[in-house]
Amino acid sequence: MDIRLRSKAKWRSLLNKEDYNTLVTIQKPMKHKHSMEGNMDKFFNLNRVDNLFYSVERNSDRQGYHIHLMFNAYQCNRDRLAFALDTKKDYITYYEPISDKVAVNRYVTKYMRGDQIHYNFYKK
Secondary structure: OOOOHHHHHHHHHHHHHHHOEEEEEEEOOOOOOOOOOOHHHHHOOOOOOEEHHHHHEEOOOOEEEEEEEEEEEEEOOHHHHHHHOOOOOOEEEEEEOOOOHHHHHHHHOOOHHHHHHHEEEEEE
16 A cells, blocks of 8 residues: 555544544635644644644645644634634634544545645644
């Protein structure tokens, strides 16, 4: 098996073991895949956030990036997340509870191919 596929499989195995309860897509205009890294750090460091994983994907028009975020946090909603990430609420285009962990993990890791994507994992 190719090393990239083994890496993706290990990420999926790890993420399936985590207790994420929310999936979010952020469509903030981003020209660089690391644009939201500091905001994610600040969000994770809030006492009410237990763990999170995010992946950054290139937009289909190749003009920027968007983020898929999975997390577990106490009493979070779209408004609180937008405030914590210092972004507009309208940029959070999807905010739903996770009902199928396996399917969601496949979705957020679909483009994991070495250095072609940015992703990060946080756990307390």
